[in-house]
Structures are given as C-alpha cells and as structure tokens.
Amino acid sequence: MNQTTARENKPAHIFELYQTMCLIRAFEEKAEIAFDDGFINGSIHQYIGQEAVGTGVCQNLRASDYILSNHRGHGHSIAKGANPEAMMKELMGRVGGTSGAKGGSMHIADFSVGMLGANGVLADGLTMGVGAAQAITLKGEDNIVAVFVGDGTTNRGPFYEALNWAMVYELPILFVCENNTYASSTLTRSVTAGEGPVARAKAFGMPASDVDGNDIVAVDELAADLIARVRSGGGPHFLHARTYRVKGHISRDKLLYRRDGETSENWENEPLGRCAGWLAENGFDESELRTAHSAAYARIDAAVESAKAAPFPDAALAYVDVQDFGPPEPWTKEGGAS
Amino acid sequence: MxxxxxxxxxxxxxxxxxxxxxxxxxxxxxxxxxxxxxxxxxxxxxxxxxxxxxxxxxxxxxxxxxxxxxxxxxxxxxxxxxxxxxxxxxxxxxxxxxxxxxxxxxxxxxxxxxxxxxxxxxxxxxxxxxxxxxxxxxxxxxxxxxxxxxxxxxxxxxxxxxxxxxxxxxxxxxxxxxxxxxxxxPDDEGLVPIGVAKTLRQGTDLTIVSWSKMAQLSNDAAEALAKDGASVEVIDLRTLWPWDKAAVYASIKKTGRLLVAQEAVQVGGFAAEIMADVTENCAGDLKTHARRIGAPRMPVPYAEPMENEYRVTTERVIAKARETLDA
Missing domain, CATH: 3.40.50.970 (Thiamin diphosphate (ThDP)-binding fold, Pyr/PP domains)
Known part of the structure; x- marks a missing residue:
C-alpha cells in the first residue's frame, strides 16, 4: 500500500512504517497495563521487539491479500490494517470487538482487511494459508498469502507438509518465519537439530531469504521484492527474519529462564529506536518523530478509554454463530442444554 | 430411478x-x-x-x-x-x-x-x-x-x-x-435434507434406530422378526447431528419400545446419547427401558473367527430386539 511513496520518497515511506510500528508498540504496552488492571480476561502475547517484521511485510501487501497469524497476532493485525479501537474492545471482551468479543486476544481477526485470524494452535496457520492460496488459484485472482510463524513452529509436522505442498502446487505464499529466539520459555536452538529454518525451507527447493528483522528498512525492501515475485507467479518464498521477543511468552511471564542482562542487551537493538535513528539521518527532526510517537500513544489511550466505556455483550449472544444446523439450545430453568 | x-x-x-x-x-x-x-x-x-x-x-x-x-x-x-x-x-x-x-x-x-x-x-x-x-x-x-x-x-x-x-x-x-x-x-436433483431421518419400515411393537450400514442390518432383523409376528419400525437417522428427534419421539409414542443399533464401540457411542435423550423426553411413552447394541470396547481383531466374534451382526440385533420386545 506504500509502494508508490517508497519509490518516490523513501524517507517519507519509512516514516509511515514508523508510525505503524509506534501504533503496535503503544497497543502492546497499553494492553499490558489494562491486563494488569484487570480489564483483560485470560492472557496476552505481546509483539514488542518484533514490530518491524509484521509492519515491513504487511504494509507491502494489498488489502485483498490474506495473512494468517499465530498466537502473537496483535502486531500483524494492526500492520494489515485492522482497527486498533475494535481490537482493544475485543481484548477487553466488549461490544464492538473485532470478533464480537467471542475470541479475545489470541483469536484476533479482521476478515475485512484480509487478516484471517490469529491462532491458538501453532502451525495451523500454515496449512490454512495453503488452502487460502489454493482458493486464490482456483478463482484466478492475483492476490497472495503471507503466513507468519515463529521459530518454535518449525518443529511441528504441518510446517513440512505445508512447505512441500506449496512448492508442489507453486502457490502464491510468502512464509515469514519470525525467529524471536524462544519457543514459549525454551530456547529454540536447544531443541532444534540442523542449521535452522532457512536450511529447512531450502530442503524443499524453496527459495529462502534471511533478514535482520529489527531493521525496518531492510525488511521493507526485501518484503517488497519477495511479494512482487510471489505475486507474479514465482511460487512460494521463505523469509527468515531474525528478531528478539523482548517480553515474555505472555505478559505475566517473569522471564526466569533468561540470563541477567539478556533482555536489556537486546533492547538496545529494538526496531523502533533503530528506525528513529535512520529517520533522523534521513532528514526528520526529533520533534517530528516525537510527535508521531505521541500521536500513536494518544490514539491507543483513547482506544483503551473507549473500550472501558463500552458495554459487555449480552450473555445470550454466546449462543450465536455456532452453526446453522443443530445450533445449541440455551439452558432452561430445569437445567440441561443440548 | x-x-x-x-x-x-x-x-x-x-x-x-x-x-x-x-x-x-x-x-x-x-x-x-x-x-x-x-x-x-x-x-x-x-x-x-x-x-x-x-x-x-x-x-x-x-x-x-x-x-x-x-x-x-x-x-x-x-x-x-x-x-x-x-x-x-x-x-x-x-x-x-x-x-x-x-x-x-x-x-x-x-x-x-x-x-x-x-x-x-x-x-x-x-x-x-x-x-x-x-x-x-x-x-x-x-x-x-x-x-x-x-x-x-x-x-x-x-x-x-x-x-x-x-x-x-x-x-x-x-x-x-x-x-x-x-x-x-432418483433421476432428478435428489437432494436429501440434513437432519431428516427416513423410516425404512413401519411397525407398531418396537422402534429400531440406526444409521449407515447398520440401518440395513436393522431392517434385515425387522424382516426376520416379522416372520415371528413382531411389527418392528426401523428408522435410518441419516444425519447424526442434528439428529431427527421428532421422528424418533413419534415412533416411540407409537411402539413404546426402543433399540438403538450401532456398529461403533458401544461405550460412549452415539446410541448412548439417543438413549439418554429419550430417557429425559419420552419416559412416559416407554413400556420398557430403552436398549442399545454396539461393539465391545476393544480394537477390531484380524483373524476371521475373532473378527466375527467382534461384529454387531443381524443375529445379534435380532436377539436384542427380542429381549426388548419381551420385556
């Protein structure tokens, strides 16, 4: 969506990406506060530190392209164009949430912008992404699919099925492996044989690229190129983005499995600071960057307040949207449902 | 046709x-x-x-x-x-x-x-x-x-x-x-609606509810029982969810007796759901408690004598039907 500006004015284009990354960062920080204050049910998986990957990929997609996400899906959603106000309502289980408050954080989705869902089961986005690409092929569209997986998911069987399948049928898919170092609280390399995700993709004959996932300029350039190749019938491509999950697996995670200083060392490399540095070197003054940053936080603050003010859904809506044939029967006075 | x-x-x-x-x-x-x-x-x-x-x-x-x-x-x-x-x-x-x-x-x-x-x-x-x-x-x-x-x-x-x-x-x-x-x-479109059972055979003494291949075996059982003078109604559910409760309830109202026959392992099977539902909703119409027949809770064996020992056969359905009719 920003390809025109990218060609005409690269700093202006990167500035737009910076604004999106600020929105994601603000969303994740404010969601954590809302969670700690008791406004969010369950748990949240934050995207802090990985913003450049989702932003660099999704902002090069069209609204009609599909993405499939994983359990850490807030950033992908915002980058694909989902409405953060509706997303915050979804996290707080309120009327106006993206999924009518039926799914919450882990099942965030916005089909109106091609975001086909975050997912509580790892690797299922891969197989469903393959199917979405089959649908595109069947309908003769020139859309593509981007599937986001983490490093941990490369140890699940469907990862291999999906990569093989995508190659066999030459499907229009960009597989994006965000290597954030951890599989839940386990260091992925401690449970993974071989040379890593790129080597695994190449074993299927799939072209694979590697990028510093905290460098938005690099991710954006590479993603634009790969997406154009996939869209023009070049078949699937694998993008390995090296990054770091600054926060825990979930917000409550105490990070007991990390060595002292590990998080702060990696924080030095976080993508928003690096992007701001690049923009400063390319003609933006500090006040412009500060203004953009503040605008994002102000928008999310307002989203939080708006969500807190929104009502909870009527409990009877729980019965809606199960299935057309044989929907559930509500509890009766006698008890018992079917 | x-x-x-x-x-x-x-x-x-x-x-x-x-x-x-x-x-x-x-x-x-x-x-x-x-x-x-x-x-x-x-x-x-x-x-x-x-x-x-x-x-x-x-x-x-x-x-x-x-x-x-x-x-x-x-x-x-x-x-x-x-x-x-x-x-x-x-x-x-x-x-x-x-x-x-x-x-x-x-x-x-x-x-x-x-x-x-x-x-x-x-x-x-x-x-x-x-x-x-x-x-x-x-x-x-x-x-x-x-x-x-x-x-x-x-x-x-x-x-x-x-x-x-x-x-x-x-x-x-x-x-x-x-x-x-x-x-x-049928030579026409031949759509069969989801959730609608089919009565394979009308009867007044016993209802056998079944589906898939077992419905045919149940029908064979009913034919054999007819020779003994028993009038057995056979319902092929065709759809298991949502199953046609109205058809089953109406049949029980007429016959007062229910046997559910399935090929699957009996324990935790779909027959159990039908029986529980009927117990809750048709108790007044039942002359005797509902019965079911299904496979033993074990893997399917290979050698023919053991395989046949495992099977829910027409003869076994007939025996269970007689038990229900005589109760």
Missing amino acids: TEMTFADAVREGLAEEMRRDPLVWALGEDLSTAHGGTSANQYLGLIDEFGPKRIVNTPISENTIMGAAVGAAVAGTRPVADLRMADFGMCAVDELVNQAAKIRYMFGGQARVPLVVRQAIGMRKGGAAQHSQSTEAWYVHTPGLVVVAPGTPADGRGLLKSAIRADDPVVYMEHKDLWVSKGDV
Whole structure:
C-alpha cells in the first residue's frame, strides 16, 4: 500500500512504517497495563521487539491479500490494517470487538482487511494459508498469502507438509518465519537439530531469504521484492527474519529462564529506536518523530478509554454463530442444554 | 430411478455439484490416479472433466488436506476434502476440531467454513484395528460440526449435495462396505435434507434406530422378526447431528419400545446419547427401558473367527430386539 511513496520518497515511506510500528508498540504496552488492571480476561502475547517484521511485510501487501497469524497476532493485525479501537474492545471482551468479543486476544481477526485470524494452535496457520492460496488459484485472482510463524513452529509436522505442498502446487505464499529466539520459555536452538529454518525451507527447493528483522528498512525492501515475485507467479518464498521477543511468552511471564542482562542487551537493538535513528539521518527532526510517537500513544489511550466505556455483550449472544444446523439450545430453568 | 452403486451415486452427486458451482472442488490422496479414489473409484474420471485445479491429487499430508480445506473455505470456495478412512481422519482432528468447527464462532461470525470432509467408517473383511473404526460419536460431540452417515446410494448422493451446499463444516461418513452396494437413485436433483431421518419400515411393537450400514442390518432383523409376528419400525437417522428427534419421539409414542443399533464401540457411542435423550423426553411413552447394541470396547481383531466374534451382526440385533420386545 506504500509502494508508490517508497519509490518516490523513501524517507517519507519509512516514516509511515514508523508510525505503524509506534501504533503496535503503544497497543502492546497499553494492553499490558489494562491486563494488569484487570480489564483483560485470560492472557496476552505481546509483539514488542518484533514490530518491524509484521509492519515491513504487511504494509507491502494489498488489502485483498490474506495473512494468517499465530498466537502473537496483535502486531500483524494492526500492520494489515485492522482497527486498533475494535481490537482493544475485543481484548477487553466488549461490544464492538473485532470478533464480537467471542475470541479475545489470541483469536484476533479482521476478515475485512484480509487478516484471517490469529491462532491458538501453532502451525495451523500454515496449512490454512495453503488452502487460502489454493482458493486464490482456483478463482484466478492475483492476490497472495503471507503466513507468519515463529521459530518454535518449525518443529511441528504441518510446517513440512505445508512447505512441500506449496512448492508442489507453486502457490502464491510468502512464509515469514519470525525467529524471536524462544519457543514459549525454551530456547529454540536447544531443541532444534540442523542449521535452522532457512536450511529447512531450502530442503524443499524453496527459495529462502534471511533478514535482520529489527531493521525496518531492510525488511521493507526485501518484503517488497519477495511479494512482487510471489505475486507474479514465482511460487512460494521463505523469509527468515531474525528478531528478539523482548517480553515474555505472555505478559505475566517473569522471564526466569533468561540470563541477567539478556533482555536489556537486546533492547538496545529494538526496531523502533533503530528506525528513529535512520529517520533522523534521513532528514526528520526529533520533534517530528516525537510527535508521531505521541500521536500513536494518544490514539491507543483513547482506544483503551473507549473500550472501558463500552458495554459487555449480552450473555445470550454466546449462543450465536455456532452453526446453522443443530445450533445449541440455551439452558432452561430445569437445567440441561443440548 | 436408475440403479447404481453407492460409490457411483456419490461420485455423480459430486460431479453435479461441481458443474453447478465452479467454487466446489475436491482434494485428497489418489483422487486423479488411474483408479480415481481410494479403493472404490469414488473420483474416477472427474479429473478429465474438471482438471487438476478442481480435482487436487494431494500428498499423504492429512494435516494439510484438512487445513487447506479450512483455509480455502474461509477464502470463499467450497472444498470437499477426502481423508480416505476415519482412522486417518484422526491425523487431522486438530484442523477439523480446533479450526473448522470453531472459526465461525471464535471470530464472531466474520467467516463461514463451508466444507465437507469425507471419512470412510466401518469394518470390511480383514481391515483389523486401524482400517475399521467408526468414529462418528467423536464429531457429534464437537460443537460446530454437522455429521451425516448415509446408508443408501440415493442418500449418499443426496446428502453429499446438501452437505456441499451447507455453510457449516460437514463430516460425511460413508461405510466402506456400502461403496459396492446397489440401490435406486432418483433421476432428478435428489437432494436429501440434513437432519431428516427416513423410516425404512413401519411397525407398531418396537422402534429400531440406526444409521449407515447398520440401518440395513436393522431392517434385515425387522424382516426376520416379522416372520415371528413382531411389527418392528426401523428408522435410518441419516444425519447424526442434528439428529431427527421428532421422528424418533413419534415412533416411540407409537411402539413404546426402543433399540438403538450401532456398529461403533458401544461405550460412549452415539446410541448412548439417543438413549439418554429419550430417557429425559419420552419416559412416559416407554413400556420398557430403552436398549442399545454396539461393539465391545476393544480394537477390531484380524483373524476371521475373532473378527466375527467382534461384529454387531443381524443375529445379534435380532436377539436384542427380542429381549426388548419381551420385556
């Protein structure tokens, strides 16, 4: 969506990406506060530190392209164009949430912008992404699919099925492996044989690229190129983005499995600071960057307040949207449902 | 009416739907190889008419056959995924139960998942433990899914067509022994509605409720019992979720006696659900408590004497029916 500006004015284009990354960062920080204050049910998986990957990929997609996400899906959603106000309502289980408050954080989705869902089961986005690409092929569209997986998911069987399948049928898919170092609280390399995700993709004959996932300029350039190749019938491509999950697996995670200083060392490399540095070197003054940053936080603050003010859904809506044939029967006075 | 086999009738039904709607397509193992389907030519010749984009011959990748069907369904097409046997369907339970069954709900109705997944059930000769299972109750237990188990060629065709047109994910369970069975198939569209049972035989003394191949065995049992003067009504449910409660209740009102016959393992089976429901809702109409017959809770054995020991046979249905009639 920003390809025109990218060609005409690269700093202006990167500035737009910076604004999106600020929105994601603000969303994740404010969601954590809302969670700690008791406004969010369950748990949240934050995207802090990985913003450049989702932003660099999704902002090069069209609204009609599909993405499939994983359990850490807030950033992908915002980058694909989902409405953060509706997303915050979804996290707080309120009327106006993206999924009518039926799914919450882990099942965030916005089909109106091609975001086909975050997912509580790892690797299922891969197989469903393959199917979405089959649908595109069947309908003769020139859309593509981007599937986001983490490093941990490369140890699940469907990862291999999906990569093989995508190659066999030459499907229009960009597989994006965000290597954030951890599989839940386990260091992925401690449970993974071989040379890593790129080597695994190449074993299927799939072209694979590697990028510093905290460098938005690099991710954006590479993603634009790969997406154009996939869209023009070049078949699937694998993008390995090296990054770091600054926060825990979930917000409550105490990070007991990390060595002292590990998080702060990696924080030095976080993508928003690096992007701001690049923009400063390319003609933006500090006040412009500060203004953009503040605008994002102000928008999310307002989203939080708006969500807190929104009502909870009527409990009877729980019965809606199960299935057309044989929907559930509500509890009766006698008890018992079917 | 035209007489044809179950496998041929269902293939015709699929072809008719594919002609009607260009967004209907099929995927699974061996669909476009020389024998067109697992073992009964269920897809024979379709590759010639519809080509490889709509008859997709897949690798042995059950997770992706099922997952791709889900993804393609939410992206606006109507896939028919074939998992060969219900035993292999277990490899794809995650994509079916965690994704297909829940996507409409957990995304607040933003999407429908209009897919059909074919999973063959039931014992043939020598299928042994991993090629014989009847797992219909697993999916009846899963909210979001529709489960059908037709027992005749006409119902096989008509229910497949209705399943393809439904916006819910439908688990289509066809008995492997039925593929070669013959029956009359209507020459018209022949749609069979989801959720409507069929009374195979009218009777006044006992109701036998069954589905899939066991409905035919129940009908045979009823015929034998008629020679002894017993009038047995046989209901083929055809759809297991949602099952036709009204038809079953009405029959019980008439006969006062119920036997549910299933090929699946009896413990935790679908017969148990029917009996529990009837106990709650038809107690006043029952002259004796409802009964059921199903397989022992053990894997299906291989050698013929043990295999026959395991089977729910017509004779066993007759014996259980007599017990119910005499009570």
